[in-house]
Amino acid sequence: MGSRLTVAKREIAGLRAEKTILLAIGIQLFIAAFSSFLVVGLVSMYDPGALDGAEVEVAAAGDAVADLERVAAEVPGASVTPYEDPAAARTAFDRNAADAVAIATREDTGKTSIAVTAPDATVETTVIVVQLRDLLRTYERVERVERADSLSRPPLPLPDSTGSSPYFTFTYTVLIPVLVFLPVFISGSLVVDSITEELDRGTLELLRVAPVTIGEIVDGKALAAVAIAPGQALLWLLLLELNGTPVANVPTVLLLMTALTTLVVGVAAGIAAVAPDRRAAQFLYSVAVLVLFGGATAMAGGPTNAVARLAIDSATPATTLTVIVYAALAAVAYLGVRRFITENGIGE
Amino acid sequence: MIRRASRRLRRVVRRSRRVGRVARWEASRAAGGVDRRTLLAALALLIVAGGVLGAGAATDVVGLDVDRDVYRVGVDPASPYADAVEAEPALTAVPAEEATLGSTADLIVREVRAGGGDGPAGDPAGVLVRAVDTPKGEAAAASFREAVEAHNERLMAAEPNDTAAFPVTVTLRYAARGSALDDGATFGGSGSDAGDVSDGDGGGTDGSGVSDAEGGDSSDSGTTDTSGSTDDGSGGAGNDGDASGDGTAGGNDAATGDGGASDGSSDGGWWPFDGGDGGWWPLGDGDGSSGIAVPSIGGGAFGADTAGSPGSITPPFPFASLVLAFAFLVPMNFLAQAYGSSVLEERTNRRGEPLLVTPLSPTEIVAGKTLPYVAVAAAVTALIALVVGGGPVSVLAVLPIAATFLAATFVGAVFARSFKELTFVTVAVSVLLTSYAFVPAIFTNVTPVALISPLTLVVFDLQGEAISVGEFLFATGPTAIAAVLLFGLGLGVYREEDLFTQKPVTRKFLDALAVRLSAVGESVRESPPTGIAARIPGRIRGLAAVAFLTACTIPFVFVAELLAVAVLFALPVTVSIPVLLVVIAFVEELAKSVHLYAGFERGVLARTDRVALAVGLASGLGFFLAEKATAVVQAVGLTELYVGRAAFGSVAGVSGLSPLVLAGLFFAPLVLHGVTATLSAVGARRDRTKYALALAAATLLHAAYNFGVVSLHG
Known part of the structure; x- marks a missing residue:
């Protein structure tokens, strides 16, 4: 055990001397800040309620305009002003007196057709279209209820809408998994670098003369890489906690994350041991990680989803079982790789 | 004249032949590095993944629902709402009798029957929703409402009576205000109503x-x-x-x-x-x-x-084009990684030394090493463009991004001490450049600021929109210039004493900057001038170099300020504007003084106050001139954004002022840049601590000035 710790200590000392681990943490901070920028930006485009007092003024005309006006009273973000005829409504639009034009016409088939004109590409277009959709959907709902007798299965009544922060789901299902898994990839990449560098510089030969086995060297390197991962994740979770986002099941999340780090580190060590040089090793590692994580995320009960459910406190016994399965998988994969390396050596 | 031209031509031919030789060597080595076995292994991995995903998709366990089952809803399995909950991935149903609010459920749904009571007869007349009193409960309730809406849409789609199910048809069109005053006809075309065509302008229209x-x-x-x-x-x-x-x-x-x-x-x-x-x-x-x-x-x-x-109805958002544009960026990361490895491998065990002692110049070596990667980037980009339906514009727009990726990786690989350090640098480069290219493109149709990213051109191209030459140059110019400057920075230390030594990244960076300076002041070591520098009189050569180097930082200052705007955007305006002003002041002050510090540290600039004063003013002047040269920015309307205005200073709203004030406003930045740069220079000539303090003081001064300008313009 002592020799493993020595190797691990040497690895960590190297990282500390270079200080570039700070760069890695900086990158993660940047990603966190940037993704919230993205979400705020996108959400304010899609959820105009997030913008203060966004009210869309619709100039309406046509023979069904009275219905439209009645419905608009129920929709918070839109108001409808009736005009004599389409030309008058359009003039109002052109004079900037209205944000959009809606011409509602009853047709012989019994349907109402609405021709809507929205202003072309400006920042507000998206907001206006979203509000218009709200208005028109409400109108559709009202019309449906009036015709419910002709429907074989009437639509279900909707619950009242509640104000909800649109960032909430994003924080738990995207931001937290990203922040938790970034250190995993970094650790794997570190192991690839560490092993290929020893090979490249020829220092592995020196290590072999020392009284350590090749398995112990791999163990030490893996130990260092796995050890630095949960700390980073914990840092992020604590930061989120400070920021008013409670994270549940932190130990389980960290356990899952450590298991995945072990898995990825094992894969990375295996790749580094067989690949001819760093370029090939890093390339294979990137592809493998993409495949592994892409595949696992797409599966039901993938690690991303498991972390989201744990963090948001919707975990079921099945989620805990998933964590155990991942831990077992990681142990098996790592031991397999280690055995492979002790039998075949590194870079031979 | 002709003889000189032919001599120049011969030299170019000779140089390109040398570059070509290095390129061929690099390509053969790279092909040896990532050998067929590696490629086959990668391919095998991808095929396995594809197979697993395909099988998963077939058996319906695959779905990119990261939010699967995050909210638990207590609902009676017999209720029609159970179907709605079932169909929404984010919701998971808990039988109503087992559900306790707060522990096993976040939401409890109970339907209200028309006749009162919970009898099975009849359709629900309403629904009662009780949620836990937390943000999670609110989010779950919102999600449930969406699930019911989606469920209703599905119910209606299955409805035989189409008129009752979809009583409203909508036609949405976009129009510029004032584009059509001859109306009536404009709105005639509602749906399938054939009659309105005859409302049109004339028979010909029909x-x-x-x-x-x-x-x-x-x-x-x-x-x-x-x-x-x-x-x-x-x-x-x-x-x-x-x-x-x-x-x-x-x-x-x-x-x-x-x-x-x-x-x-x-x-x-x-x-x-x-x-x-x-x-x-x-x-x-x-x-x-x-x-x-x-x-x-x-x-x-x-x-x-x-x-x-x-x-x-879907709001206008170029989602598909964006996803496709992202496809252009993915291979860049792989390419940058391979390139970085190749450059760093030259540096381990002094492997690159034989190449350095050949008659090849460092520029030729680096150009040769880079060429294969540029070629691969071009080929891959062209291939992707072919697949996703982009035109030549897409390829031309992506190439500067590829060049910047390679240039930044080159600098990283020349500075890094080990593979591990290189990994961190490469990841940082990838993340920063990807977000710089990708994020503005999201706002393609919203604001002209999006054009700062070449990727916006790709989105335009994929949408089939015409792109003017000016737009193209505006989008690709800064990126291309940044790539050239980065290569220049790295080339400065592509020499024996820096390549094969282990120095911290920061010290290498200072070396690379100092290489680009010429001596100012007495008793400093001076290397004989070459190239254009030789034609400049010795007295001002050093100062011109300082000013030029400062001017070269402008693209990076620009990028850093935009990133700051983007990151700070999330904060409320009352916080973001002051923080932004300070950050921007700091970025500019750093850009104006870091090479001065490097010059003093490396002995290129004499450590006297007189020299500090001179180089400070030169640096300020260089920055001022370069900043004015980038006034193009305003032509594209960047200043329309409030935050953008704070960042780049506005000339809007000055029309009512007298010429004297205008001249003062025009030259005020010059005075400011000169004063603050001199302040930092005086600190930089002493030591690191003094430099940091002087930089902080200069930043505060600059920020105070910025604040004054912003409040002046309102």
Whole structure:
């Protein structure tokens, strides 16, 4: 055990001397800040309620305009002003007196057709279209209820809408998994670098003369890489906690994350041991990680989803079982790789 | 004259031959590094993944629902709401009798029957929702409401009575204000109402209306016939080109003969697409059948889809184009990684030394080493463009991004001490450049600021939108210049004493900066001038170098400030503006003084106050001139944004001021930059601590000035 710790200590000392681990943490901070920028930006485009007092003024005309006006009273973000005829409504639009034009016409088939004109590409277009959709959907709902007798299965009544922060789901299902898994990839990449560098510089030969086995060297390197991962994740979770986002099941999340780090580190060590040089090793590692994580995320009960459910406190016994399965998988994969390396050596 | 030209030509030929030789060597080595076995292994991995995903998709366990089952809803399994919950991935149903609010459920749903009581008869008349009193409960309730809405849409879609299920049909079109005052006709084209075509401007319109609608039909499964007739009804309303014109139908616009031809081309309504495929978002540039067009989102976004119900309206957002544009960025990361490895491998065990002692210049070596990667980038980009349906513009726009990726990686690889350090640098480069390229592109249709990213051009290109030369240059210019400057920075230390030594990244960085300076002041070591520098008189050579180096930082200052704007955007304005002002001041002060510090540290600049004063003023002048040169920014309307105005200073709203004040306003930045740069220089000539303190003082001074300007302009 002592020799493993020595190797691990040497690895960590190297990282500390270079200080570039700070760069890695900086990158993660940047990603966190940037993704919230993205979400705020996108959400304010899609959820105009997030913008203060966004009210869309619709100039309406046509023979069904009275219905439209009645419905608009129920929709918070839109108001409808009736005009004599389409030309008058359009003039109002052109004079900037209205944000959009809606011409509602009853047709012989019994349907109402609405021709809507929205202003072309400006920042507000998206907001206006979203509000218009709200208005028109409400109108559709009202019309449906009036015709419910002709429907074989009437639509279900909707619950009242509640104000909800649109960032909430994003924080738990995207931001937290990203922040938790970034250190995993970094650790794997570190192991690839560490092993290929020893090979490249020829220092592995020196290590072999020392009284350590090749398995112990791999163990030490893996130990260092796995050890630095949960700390980073914990840092992020604590930061989120400070920021008013409670994270549940932190130990389980960290356990899952450590298991995945072990898995990825094992894969990375295996790749580094067989690949001819760093370029090939890093390339294979990137592809493998993409495949592994892409595949696992797409599966039901993938690690991303498991972390989201744990963090948001919707975990079921099945989620805990998933964590155990991942831990077992990681142990098996790592031991397999280690055995492979002790039998075949590194870079031979 | 001719002789000189021919001599120059011969030199260029000789140089390019040398570069070509290094390039061939690098390519053969790279092919040896990532050998066939590696490629096969990678391919095998991808095939396995594809197979697993395919099998998963077939058995329905695959779905990119990161939010699967995050909210637990207590609902009676017999209730119709259970179906709605079942169909929504984010919700998971808990039987109502087991559900306890707060512990096993976040939400409890109980339906209200018309006749009172919970009898099974009849349809629900209402619904009661109780949620836990936390943000999670609110989010769960919102999610549940969406689930019910989606469920209703599905119910209605299965309904035999179409008129009752979808009583409202919507046609959405976009128009510029004031583009069509001859109305009545504009709105005649509602839906399938054939009558309104005759409302149109004249008989000529009718004919084209019919053929247009057919054209739309054939390419887009009927989704556009409503839009087609809207357009034709309006005739001269100027919206012809976009929604209707695919190949053949496009020709009809010219044949309408309603005198609206000039209209149509001048005010062309929404986005003058050249050859749309009939949908509102003509993403493919053919007729929708060639290449991988993106019809599902393309057609549906118009809102006049087959049902034409209000639920199908989608706000204008170039989602598909963005996803495709992202595909261009993915290979860059792999390429940068391989390139970085190659450069760093030169440096381990002094492997690159033999190459350095050959008659090849460092520039030739680096150019040769880089060329294969640029070629691969070009090839991959062209391939992707071919697959996703981009044109030459896409390829040309992506190449500067690729060059910047490689340049930044080159600098990282020249500075890094080990593979591990290189990994961190590469990841940082990838993340920063990817977000710099990708994020502005998200706002492609919203603000002109998006054009700072070349990727925006790709999105435009994928949408089939015309791009002017000015736009192209604005988008690609800064990125290309940044790539050149980064290569220049790295080349400065591509020499024996720096390549094969282990120095911290920061010290290498200072070395690289100091290389670009010339001596100022007495008793400093001086290397004989070469190139253009030799033609400048010795006295001002050093100062010119200082000013030039400062001017070269402008693209990076620009990028850093934009990133700051983007990151701080999330904060409320009261916080973000002051923080932004300080951050921007700091970035600019650092850009003006870090090379001065490097010069003093490396002994290129004499450590006297007189020299500090001179180089400080030179640096300030260089920055001022470069900043004014980038006033192009304002031509593109960057200053329309409030935050942008704070960042880049505004000349808007000065029309009412006297010439004297205007001149003062114009030259005030010069004074400011000179003063603050001198302040930092005086600190930098002493030691690191003094430099940090002086930099902080300069930053505060600068920030105070910025604050004054912002409040002056309101």
